[in-house]
Amino acid sequence: MFIGFDYGSANCAVGIMENEQFRLLPLSKNSHYLSSTLYALDRDLICEAVLHGLPTNEQAQYRQLRRTQLARAAHARRELDLRPDEPAVFVGEQAIEAYLDMPDEGFYVRSPKSFLGAIGLRQDQMSLFEDIVTLMMQYIKRQAESHLSEGQSITHAVIGRPVNFQGIGGEQSNQQAEAVLRIAAQRAGFHEVAFLFEPIAAGMDYEARLEDNKTVLVVDVGGGTTDCSVVKMGPAHSQYRERNDDFLGHSGQRVGGNDLDIALSMAAFMPHLGLGSLMNNQLPMPNQPFWNAVAVNDVSAQRDFSSLGARRLIESLITDAQQPELLARLLKVQQQQLGYQLVRSAESAKIALSEKESVTIDLSYISADVEAKVNDPLFENAIEMPLTRIEALMNEALTKAKVMPDVIYVTGGTARSPAIYRKISSLYPNVTIVVGDHFSSVTAGLTRWAHKVFAS
Template sequence: MKKLLYGIDFGTTNSALAIYDEETKEIQNTIIIPSLIYFYHQPNAAMGPNYVVGEDAITAYLNDNMKGRFIKSIKQVLSRSSFTETRIHNKKYNASDLVAIILKDLKDRADQLIGQDCRKAVIGRPVFFDDDDVKKDTLAQTRLNKAAEIAGFVDVRFQFEPIGAAFAYERSLLKKENVLVADLGGGTTDFTYLMLDPEKVGNKDRKNDMMASGGIYVGGDSFDSAFMWEKGTPYFGKNTQYEATPGKVLSMPKSLFANICSWEQMNFFNGLRIKKDIEDYYYFSGKDPQFKNLITLIENNLGYSVFQSIEKTKITLSKADTALFRYQKMNIKINEKIPLPDYEQIIAKDVDRIANYLDEFMVQNGIKPQDIDSLFLTGGTSMVNSIQKLFKKRFPHVSLNSGDNFKSVARGLAYSGYLFEG
């Protein structure tokens, strides 16, 4: 039986697993899947799983006419004490249970490739799950550890995700460098400043090489939420007015639309009272067609498909000066041209939060721009034009380096087997 371990990057948007051979010291394979779960509308009578994961979740969601429970960005609930459990088909699922579904799917796929049951893994975690909050961070770590156990892992270590990315980058270096690593994912942005040396690859003690680490709870999902608020919600009635009392015209409550800007807030609409309120708003608005779109969105569980369109717009704008924000389902029609400057203005507050945190991080850790020999950016959000501009402006003397934005962390985590020593 081969001596193998898995490096697992459980991400907000995508999750990856790298298979590492501890004897040959090589990555055998890397698997990547979207961090998605779909629970079928009708329970499986054959007693099999009532859910599917990854790309299959998207297919099943569409084939099931979007009537079941579609779950994304699960990582973001790990630190939230307010999330205790959700009930699906009369079965309770807590945060660890949901995360374990993703981890086990990755494990099963990898086990099938190697032909054995691998229970050893280095699992990544952000520097901070929810900004600098120790209680939330501890809760998230505990839940993630439990999820790994449920998924079938016995021997587990945890590594900061940006350190994993750094170890992947280190193997491409020719000389020793002081490197600032920025890991920009869907939920968080993490920074690590460390000394990398190709001669130290595989060394068991790297503690002294880690000079500083920190993170902030802002990522690609924050950008998508901001975009939904500015460009999406007007199509769902944000600017609609209603007249409950003759002559008294009011604007729709903003809370209704704040709650369609992220999937985890969609449960806000599950209660009978809020559903009745929405029907009343619709009636008193004179049955406004834009507000009708909100009812269609909620009743048909269309949230994910709308955010798919937002994601496509974001990706296009990382390469082009304009993009088309287009969505057409069940009489909801969006077809709006988005210039890059408009998009950059929409996400400016979140980009500024990242920039301000980066400045604080460097000051608090005594890091000067001239101390940095190279920058390594990873994570899907690192490709956003405003993020690229941020780093080029802060560090004009240093070139931006990047690896595979979706596999680098998992590979670097797999190279962190030294964590099992001692």
């Protein structure tokens, strides 16, 4: 059995072809999608969970690779007084629930795909990312197989990947990220995997509905990355297995929904924690600790914010602040690791603004009776910088292609924001804009490509 596998920054999805029709497989209790999150009571317990998910004949080699981490995992299980069979690592909504129950304990990762391809990683960090992705893929594969006929197993997958995993690092970063995904997929039990650019996958789903040939600019605004591809599409092109000549230009960068959420957190929430307030010497508060608090897709920022040095800095800012009660809220965020929860609140506001002009967000988990009012103008002003980067990516793809598109096909979970649509329509007022299925376009295209690659 082969699948299309969208290992996304915000959500994961799996699709199969059934009677020549695309079908999403459920990955969680009430949804076809699984939130790209993981929570562990201790980070070393992740490799222990990976080990238990491996076939027996592969465990010895993995034990040798992770002997140090597994020894620490055994110690952590004893320290936490956990039974040998007691769950200690959670994925998806279960991970979110566990984190919200215990935000100042454990190890929480949101959008692990956003970290893939980061430069300067130590070997232990690479091993950790391999294990995080492996564990998630093991879980997703089990969930997907539970909805197949008895005895069917998933053996082959086409996995989506952004044009560029990171803004810096170039092709070396892309190769590193793809290697992590390949290793994780093999350990999760996939016999063979192939990769396909996500915007091209999204475009293939759109192409299946085209009756005429078109030049299409596919803009895939995902949770962690935005990818743009200029592609020749239509009946004259879709029949071919090799499509390199149809792909006229690509661009991609790590800017997406996460960046919008972070920017909104800074603009809407951080003033309630002291951002923009003054110190006793009349100077404004430094921005960096506020940024580090919510920069959940930046490994170094998160490491800095969780350090003892950050705590001491905030304590000194409280001493020097004209409104120390505001900075005390930032200290609580640092002590209880509430940055992810703030960004999650911003994401909720962003989603709500897709249907209404303003929303009030409850921040009582930071301090009683604190709430933030968010409206369209505030949101659009907050996300001006990431939107400018998305505009640059569109221009870059079109410059490489040396053509203007007949259609702009916009997809990706973040693309449902009216602010994204308004930006694109203002840039290209004379081009038809088609908004695709925000969540399943990529998965559908990956699945169609898997059918072409593995079934023929």
